[in-house]
Amino acid sequence: MNIIKCEGLAKNYANHNALHNLTCAIKSEKIIGIIGRNGAGKSTFLNILAGYIKPTSGSCSVFNNNPFNNIFTAANTILIDDRLSFSDYLTLEEILTMGADFYPNWQGELVYRLLDYVGLPLTSKHQQLSKGQMATFNLIYGLVSRCALTILDEPMNGMDEAIRTDFYRAILKEYIAFPRTFLIASHHLAEMESILEEILLIDDGSVLAHAPVEDFKQLLIVLNGPSDVLTTLLADKVIYAQKDMAGMTLAIVEASSLFISEDLLRTNGITKSPLTSSDVCMYLTRKKGRDIDAFFD
Numbered sequence: 001m002n003i004i005k006c007e008g009l010a011k012n013y014a015n016h017n018a019l020h021n022l023t024c025a026i027k028s029e030k031i032i033g034i035i036g037r038n039g040a041g042k043s044t045f046l047n048i049l050a051g052y053i054k055p056t057s058g059s060c061s062v063f064n065n066n067p068f069n070n071i072f073t074a075a076n077t078i079l080i081d082d083r084l085s086f087s088d089y090l091t092l093e094e095i096l097t098m099g100a101d102f103y104p105n106w107q108g109e110l111v112y113r114l115l116d117y118v119g120l121p122l123t124s125k126h127q128q129l130s131k132g133q134m135a136t137f138n139l140i141y142g143l144v145s146r147c148a149l150t151i152l153d154e155p156m157n158g159m160d161e162a163i164r165t166d167f168y169r170a171i172l173k174e175y176i177a178f179p180r181t182f183l184i185a186s187h188h189l190a191e192m193e194s195i196l197e198e199i200l201l202i203d204d205g206s207v208l209a210h211a212p213v214e215d216f217k218q219l220l221i222v223l224n225g226p227s228d229v230l231t232t233l234l235a236d237k238v239i240y241a242q243k244d245m246a247g248m249t250l251a252i253v254e255a256s257s258l259f260i261s262e263d264l265l266r267t268n269g270i271t272k273s274p275l276t277s278s279d280v281c282m283y284l285t286r287k288k289g290r291d292i293d294a295f296f297d
């Protein structure tokens with residue numbers, strides 16, 4: 001069942017079109033990585049889903065409702081990001097009491113155990129926490145709310161490596177204990193990949209790719225072989241990156257465009273190897289003709 005459906009979604013700010021023609025469908029009870037370059041439109045998209053931002057045009061449905069200012073969305077969705085702030089005067093305990101009153105599936109006992117585990121006293125004021133402590137508290141708050149749609153926008157920003165490792169496991173354990181839809185935006189795909197089922201790649205305000213992690217990795221492929229043969233074989237293909245050295249060429253191409261048999265590759269001395277999902281993201285979203293080395297040569 002699709003929990004989210006967006007069609008032709010656009011969001012224009014005064015001087016910038018953050019989203020345009022964004023279309024996607026997201027099934028319930030999945031952990032999905034929302035990936036994209038800086039400024040691609042991820043946070044704008046997630047804020048629309050959470051009902052905080054009204055799209056300029058297009059349609060967006062979350063739990064079969066328009067999410068903007070919708071009370072059903074609010075009760076069943078939580079968005080945790082680094083802009084999440086609570087009153088300066090509230091202690092963590094007071095914030096948790098409010099969360100328990102608002103979210104029907106709130107895990108009161110778990111939250112105290114998690115805060116004890118990470119060493120955050122209930123008497124602390126939210127505004128006085130360090131950056132990493134605040135991110136940790138906010139993520140715990142998001143997890144124990146057990147909302148059917150849990151949106152985490154760069155949830156691990158500022159956390160140390162040990163806590164990040166713990167909390168990827170915590171997300172997975174929570175998901176297994178109480179299946180729901182997690183959308184997690186992050187620039188650290190390699191780090192979180194093991195808990196993801198799907199990757200949704202946003203580029204320039206629209207969806208560039210959306211696939212299960214294993215399929216996503218196979219969107220691009222690396223070919224390595226004699227330059228003369230490879231150049232002929234790839235003459236009409238889109239090449240995402242190419243390096244030539246000593247008569248050999250290494251090229252990254254779209255796997256689906258490669259109608260070349262394994263036998264033909266082998267007899268021509270061409271090898272095929274996969275890329276990591278982070279590399280697939282990087283090459284798919286790299287702007288043509290842009291090369292940082294050119295600035296320093």
Ligand SMILES: Nc1ncnc2c1ncn2[C@@H]1O[C@H](COP(=O)(O)OP(=O)(O)OP(=O)(O)O)[C@@H](O)[C@H]1O
Pocket residue numbers: 013014015016017018036037038039040041042043044045
């Ligand atoms: N309130 C706003 N007013 C004007 N422009 C905005 C506003 N919010 C976002 N933008 C612009 O919209 C674009 C998308 O921003 P958004 O925050 O959605 O990107 P992002 O993919 O989350 O980026 P990052 O990975 O850097 O956090 C950016 O160019 C940004 O400058």
